[in-house]
Amino acid sequence: PKTTFLSPSKFWENEIFPSMRSGSKATYWKFQLIESLQEEEILIYLDSDAFFLKECNLEDLSYRLVANENYSVLGVPSPRPNHERFPALSLDNAYGYINAGFYLARFANFKLESLLNDTKELVSIDPNFLVWHDQDLLNFHFKKKIGYLPYSYNSSTGILNATFYSDTNLNHFILKEAAFPVIAHASGGVLLNLASPYPYRGYI
Numbered sequence: 001p002k003t004t005f006l007s008p009s010k011f012w013e014n015e016i017f018p019s020m021r022s023g024s025k026a027t028y029w030k031f032q033l034i035e036s037l038q039e040e041e042i043l044i045y046l047d048s049d050a051f052f053l054k055e056c057n058l059e060d061l062s063y064r065l066v067a068n069e070n071y072s073v074l075g076v077p078s079p080r081p082n083h084e085r086f087p088a089l090s091l092d093n094a095y096g097y098i099n100a101g102f103y104l105a106r107f108a109n110f111k112l113e114s115l116l117n118d119t120k121e122l123v124s125i126d127p128n129f130l131v132w133h134d135q136d137l138l139n140f141h142f143k144k145k146i147g148y149l150p151y152s153y154n155s156s157t158g159i160l161n162a163t164f165y166s167d168t169n170l171n172h173f174i175l176k177e178a179a180f181p182v183i184a185h186a187s188g189g190v191l192l193n194l195a196s197p198y199p200y201r202g203y204i
Helices: 030-035 058-066 114-125 134-141 172-179 187-192 199-203
Strands: 042-046 050-052 073-077 098-106 146-148 183-185
Touching: 030 042, 030 098, 030 134, 042 058, 058 073, 058 098, 098 134, 098 183, 114 134
Parallel strands: 073 146
Antiparallel strands: 042 098, 050 183, 073 098
């Protein structure tokens, strides 16, 4: 197998892309991985704060993506209705917002420049402009082309699971899957909050 290293593009210096609270724009770099895909290649992306707890058949997951030509991305949706993002991002429903900590992407002629148009459109309609940065862009750009994986493939502990603008409303099956995760995603450092008022985090 060939190893290819990608350097951060100056494309991200454009001021239209908001920085993280730390001032960094590194969170957007993952789009360069999608752009670099060749035909018949599959990107399997895993955040640095996510890790496997069980064996995972990545070949099977890749086949799920390849077998459905309607999907460009496979990811795990937020475990609660994401009322604050789905209208602005033009998603079909509040349960359709995926977490970008683990996902698969296929070759789709994606170009970084297309994100400029996406971002300009979001600026014009979204008062909470890119709350979740790259994750918002991923959901917005690939809307209608996203397939869903079970929650066990990205059992997150981050704020997306907690109260934001609405009360948490978790489905019961989420709790069952969170009890036996394939991939744990310790986003936001919430894993250390043992006194959390949200009981489902006890399953993580």
